[in-house]
Amino acid sequence: MTRHWQDLSSTAALSSLYLRAACKRKITGDTLPDSGLRCYLEVRPQQLEAYRKLCHFSDDGRLPPTFPHVMAFALQLQVLTAKAFPFPLLGMVHLHNSIRVVRPLGGVSRLRFSVHVENLQPHEKGATCDMITEAEDGLGLLWSETSRMLCRGVKLSGEPVATAEPVNEPLDELTRWYADSDIGRRYAKVCGDYNPIHLSATSARLFGFPCAIAHGMWSKAMTLAALRGHLPVSGYEIAVDFLKPVRLPSEVILNASPTAAQGQLRLDGHGELVHMHGSWRPLD
Structure with missing residues (x-):
């Protein structure tokens, strides 16, 4: 085309x-x-x-x-x-x-x-x-x-x-963070993404969500910041699938492969919730 x-x-x-x-x-x-x-x-x-x-x-x-x-x-x-x-x-x-x-x-x-x-x-x-x-x-x-x-x-x-199903390999807890109730509004103020599902429980309910949920790209950004010791300066790809949304407020746990040229990651919640999984690899 x-x-x-x-x-x-x-x-x-x-x-x-x-x-x-x-x-x-x-x-x-x-x-x-x-x-x-x-x-x-x-x-x-x-x-x-x-x-x-x-x-x-x-x-x-x-x-x-x-x-x-x-x-x-x-x-x-x-x-x-x-x-x-x-x-x-x-x-x-x-x-x-x-x-x-x-x-x-x-x-x-x-x-x-x-x-x-x-x-x-x-x-x-x-x-x-x-x-x-x-x-x-x-x-x-x-x-x-x-x-x-x-x-x-x-x-x-x-x-x-x-x-494609993710490759299951042993992952170690790298870090965890707390997604507080106003992170959607704070992300929107900085980045301009004012999707109502992220701003408040009231606006999220209009679109079928019981409460506000975190922006997926905020979760990915937090993940990349935590992986800074795993990733090279350039020449890589990092891909994620967004699964269960992160309800606000809640705590999440980032699990990742040991430091290597390529690896897996998973963002978990409590109660066996998986919010996001993905991988990084060198570019061909």
């Missing part, structure tokens, strides 16, 4: 994108657009400092590996709320996230981001699609991300794609 790119001088305001999302409630088709958006975006130092503090990243002169996701959030939202995208944003579920750090994220102040969607597949609860985000500097690709989203209620022909 030939991708048609629209180059923007800036992203749309988040307020207008949330209004657009709130107004679109129906599925309008079963084909993904062949277009994408590109835009140069600046690192905002105050946001970066607040993000490091929120997610427990040390200031080592490099961007946290999840921070480009935050930089690109408005551009991603603009793709998912565009008229050509056939599914309503409200109610979509983030199932999987894979981040590839191609080169070191040091000395970065401005990047060109590109975002598009692809790979529409049937799922037992609807359909999934992949949102692809890439960040380039003057030398080429620096960082990329694949976010798999579940669109409920979509009917596609064909059999659902089977999900």
Whole structure:
């Protein structure tokens, strides 16, 4: 497929994108657009400092590996709320996230981001699609991300794609942290992701959740911060599947393989709950 790119001088305001999302409630088709958006975006130092503090990243002169996701959030939202995208944003579920750090994220102040969607597949609860985000500097690709989203209620022909089971190997407790009741609001204030299911029990109940749940990308960011001694500076991929949501407030336990070039991770709750599992590996 030939991708048609629209180059923007800036992203749309988040307020207008949330209004657009709130107004679109129906599925309008079963084909993904062949277009994408590109835009140069600046690192905002105050946001970066607040993000490091929120997610427990040390200031080592490099961007946290999840921070480009935050930089690109408005551009991603603009793709998912565009008229050509056939599914309503409200109610979509983030199932999987894979981040590839191609080169070191040091000395970065401005990047060109590109975002598009692809790979529409049937799922037992609807359909999934992949949102692809890439960040380039003057030398080429620096960082990329694949976010798999579940669109409920979509009917596609064909059999659902089977999900791969994680490799079961002995994991050691690396750390644990407490997700307090206002972490969703604090994450939203820093990152702009004001999905109601994360903000309060009252707003979460409107979407079928008994209480607010933590942002999946906050859990992944906290995990990457804790794994800093396990991961190289660059040349790796870390992928996770989001399973049971982290209800707020609650304690979670991060288990991981011993320090190695590749390994497994699992984020557990109490009572045999598994919130997230995943792995890291060197890039080919």
